[in-house]
Amino acid sequence: MIPDWKAKGAPVDTEVTEDRFLVLGPQGDMRIPNWPMPPLMKNHGNYIVSLGALCKWLGEQATELGVEIYPGFAASEVLYDEKGAVVGVATGDMGVSREGKPLDSFVRGMELRGKYTLICEGARGSLSKQLIKKFSLDANREPQKYGIGLKELWQVKPEKHRRGLVQHTFGWPLGNSVGGGAFLYHYGDNLVSVGFVVHLNYENPYLSPYEEFQRFKTHEAIRDVFEGGKRIGYGARAITEGGMQSMPDLTFPGGALLGCAAGMVNLPRIKGSHNAMLSGIAAADAAFKAIGDGRSHDKLDSYEDTVRNGEIGLDLRRVRNMKPYWSRFGTALGVALGGVDLWLNTLIPGKGLGYSLKHKKNDAEATGKARRFKPIDYPRPDGKLTFDRLTNVSFSATNHEENQPVHLKLADPHIPIDTNLPDYAEPAQRYCPAGVYEILRDDKGNPRFQINAQNCVHCKTCDIKDPSQNITWVCPEGGGGPNYSGM
Numbered sequence: 001m002i003p004d005w006k007a008k009g010a011p012v013d014t015e016v017t018e019d020r021f022l023v024l025g026p027q028g029d030m031r032i033p034n035w036p037m038p039p040l041m042k043n044h045g046n047y048i049v050s051l052g053a054l055c056k057w058l059g060e061q062a063t064e065l066g067v068e069i070y071p072g073f074a075a076s077e078v079l080y081d082e083k084g085a086v087v088g089v090a091t092g093d094m095g096v097s098r099e100g101k102p103l104d105s106f107v108r109g110m111e112l113r114g115k116y117t118l119i120c121e122g123a124r125g126s127l128s129k130q131l132i133k134k135f136s137l138d139a140n141r142e143p144q145k146y147g148i149g150l151k152e153l154w155q156v157k158p159e160k161h162r163r164g165l166v167q168h169t170f171g172w173p174l175g176n177s178v179g180g181g182a183f184l185y186h187y188g189d190n191l192v193s194v195g196f197v198v199h200l201n202y203e204n205p206y207l208s209p210y211e212e213f214q215r216f217k218t219h220e221a222i223r224d225v226f227e228g229g230k231r232i233g234y235g236a237r238a239i240t241e242g243g244m245q246s247m248p249d250l251t252f253p254g255g256a257l258l259g260c261a262a263g264m265v266n267l268p269r270i271k272g273s274h275n276a277m278l279s280g281i282a283a284a285d286a287a288f289k290a291i292g293d294g295r296s297h298d299k300l301d302s303y304e305d306t307v308r309n310g311e312i313g314l315d316l317r318r319v320r321n322m323k324p325y326w327s328r329f330g331t332a333l334g335v336a337l338g339g340v341d342l343w344l345n346t347l348i349p350g351k352g353l354g355y356s357l358k359h360k361k362n363d364a365e366a367t368g369k370a371r372r373f374k375p376i377d378y379p380r381p382d383g384k385l386t387f388d389r390l391t392n393v394s395f396s397a398t399n400h401e402e403n404q405p406v407h408l409k410l411a412d413p414h415i416p417i418d419t420n421l422p423d424y425a426e427p428a429q430r431y432c433p434a435g436v437y438e439i440l441r442d443d444k445g446n447p448r449f450q451i452n453a454q455n456c457v458h459c460k461t462c463d464i465k466d467p468s469q470n471i472t473w474v475c476p477e478g479g480g481g482p483n484y485s486g487m
């Protein structure tokens with residue numbers, strides 16, 4: 001897209017020099033040699049970047065080409081014409097009070113109309129969710145699957161830094177029945193990006209992805225990197241994991257879903273940005289051609305075809321059975337079977353193995369009843385290597401105007417206390433990586449569900465994992481949310 005990116009100062013400067021894969025156990029670790037890894041798991045030739053910095057730079061390039069960008073204005077509503085085709089989006093109203101009344105600062109949202117509207121909201125986008133439902137884009141597809149990714153950015157001591165090292169792990173602290181893994185990327189000026197993914201189909205409602213992440217950093221094979229260093233950023237985001245089987249139809253009259261809004265993450269690689277970029281190019285090409293042909297507000301069929309039968313389809317087809325194997329057989333056997341399947345799908349030309357395994361349940365349905373499990377006793381944070389949630393949230397730089405309607409909507413406000421608390425020990429207290437949901441008790445011990453919406457880091461996990469499917473994330477007032485500029 002931008003062949004002279006180096007000359008134009010793209011913040012892309014740490015080339016991968018070493019790949020390492022570790023399996024962690026409670027007492028030690030085992031390195032998996034690189035030779036059995038399928039080619040797509042090798043990172044040589046790639047770069048380690050801050051996506052926050054890269055997107056800022058891309059924004060500057062686009063602006064120079066005449067593209068108008070409206071940061072701070074969330075697309076909060078889809079606009080349709082009288083025939084039901086999508087004709088654009090509207091940004092949300094600003095200056096509305098917590099009770100929904102206009103304040104002195106009230107400004108009506110803007111309508112942005114176009115011949116085609118391309119939706120690139122990331123995983124579980126609030127408009128994508130509406131569009132998938134309205135146009136039944138997921139009919140006859142497997143349910144979408146998700147993971148929650150948590151990340152910290154660290155500045156480590158120079159002697160601990162190995163610029164260009166990419167390290168992936170799986171295993172401890174997650175047990176065999178909980179899928180997930182971690183990465184450490186050493187890049188830039190003594191920076192290490194450490195991420196931890198927990199598959200959201202875990203059953204135990206007492207599990208806290210955040211606390212598992214904190215425990216991970218204390219493993220003897222990991223902790224040394226961070227000792228003496230400084231955590232300088234924190235964030236969390238749901239990622240799609242359903243792959244090819246779960247990818248909905250991508251087009252509808254007047255537009256298309258792109259990138260993670262459609263679920264284009266390659267799970268074993270823990271990467272989706274490559275496919276998001278390719279889908280952007282494919283959608284732009286299709287829209288450009290259609291507009292040139294005098295068309296508008298119809299379906300961009302050529303985009304769907306390019307994604308499914310081109311580079312993205314090939315990337316996702318090879319790994320399509322990894323997640324189902326992992327979910328069915330646990331980490332030890334599931335990853336081994338998934339690895340063999342991946343190799344065969346890589347070696348057999350064309351469409352590879354002829355079958356695609358199913359995911360069956362969505363992640364909310366996978367949550368088990370609390371009575372089948374015991375609460376997990378997580379260690380207290382030490383404030384050096386491990387941190388409590390609220391301290392970490394302050395490192396996401398999240399910010400919301402306090403006097404605005406709560407952007408986490410409960411379809412039934414009684415469900416958290418009447419259903420989720422007795423049946424599932426209200427897991428929102430633990431799966432939310434920002435401590436937004438709390439059960440508070442009055443003097444008599446009566447429980448109350450509290451939503452601290454201003455802490456939200458927009459990860460969308462509550463919209464996905466609530467066992468009663470009672471929470472809907474909607475766009476807060478424009479400009480609110482985390483600020484991941486260095487992440």
Ligand code: SF4
Nearest residue numbers: 432456457459460462
């Ligand atoms: S409230 Fe929901 S979207 Fe916000 S941080 Fe918590 S789980 Fe994520």
